[in-house]
Amino acid sequence: MIECRDLHMKYQSGHVTKHVLNGVDFVINPSDRIGLLGRNGAGKSTLIRLIGGVEMPVAGKILRRMTCSWPLGFTGGFQGSLTGYDNARFISRIYDKSYDQMRDFVEEFTELGSNLRMPVKIYSSGMRARLAFALSLAIEFECYLIDEVIMVGDKNFQDKCKAEFFEKRTDRALLLASHSLEMVQQYCNRAIVLNEGKALIYEDVQEAISVYQSL
Template sequence: MIECRDIRKEYRVGHIRKTVLKGVDFNINPRDRIGLLGRNGAGKSTLIRLIGGVEMPTSGKIIRKMSCSWPLGFSGGFQGSLTGYDNARFIARIYDKPYAEMRAFVEEFTELGHNLRMPVKQYSSGMRARLAFALSLGIEFDCYLIDEVIMVGDKNFRDKCQSAFFEDREDRALLLASHSLTTVKQYCNRAIVLNDGVATVYEDVDEAISIYEDL
């Protein structure tokens, strides 16, 4: 389980403090598939970064009792001067996974070929997304955090990603921030609507979608 307890997040903009999250409370349980809905700027990416440990909350606690991926879609996840292979080696070392296994998986999943020998800063956004998915899927996390990137790439790659997350890892938890209501309705069993810094949890996904559409 991952517990979010009274999470607040503020940023200083000049002389003004902007509050993005105002006391967010919810749990991510094992096997949960939670859709995170909200308008642009509602704080979806901020919340995912906090849960993934990329940023710290201004106040409140995040208690992680299961392993959690970094946020897919977070642009700061790579060392740009390193190659795709080097980034894979770095991740393998951090999570104590044999590099040979990680390398083989990344090669097969990304289909990037010789581009894996290039510095990541030379990658297109689509190539970076392929590498991001492969590196995250190369480690068996209990919970995956996905920020708006499930629909990147061509149809074959999108199908591969959806199969990897929603079928091959159906026993894992997932927090998915997405504007694709079809994807949320198809795959999620719960939903959270973020609005004005407040997170409302819905056990009925259809009800959450209806509320979101009315915003």
């Protein structure tokens, strides 16, 4: 279970303060597959970064009782001067995983070939996303945080990502921020609509989609 209690988040830009989240409460249960909906700027990416531990809320708590991935779509954790292989080796040591197994999985899943021997700082955004996906899948988390990036790459790679998340890992929790209503409707069993800093939780995904479309 991952529990968000009264989360508040704001950003300062000069003399302007933007309150992105204002008292957000919800729970991600094991095997929950939650679609996160909201207009651009509603705070979807911010909420995912908070849950993933990339940022800290200005108020509130996040209680994690499941292992949680870093936000897929966030590649700030990579060391740009290191190669794809070196980043994989670094991650394997942090999580005490076999580097040989991780390397083999990364090679097969990313299809980046010799680019894995190149520094990550020269990768395109799509290449970095492929590497982030592969490394996250190689760790086998109990909850995955996905920020729209599942649609990166060609159809073959998109199908591979969908198979890994929605077919092979049906027992894992998932928080999916997406503008693809079709994907949310097809794969999610609950939904959250972020609007004006508040999180509206729906057990009926279609109802959540209707509310989102009315915003």
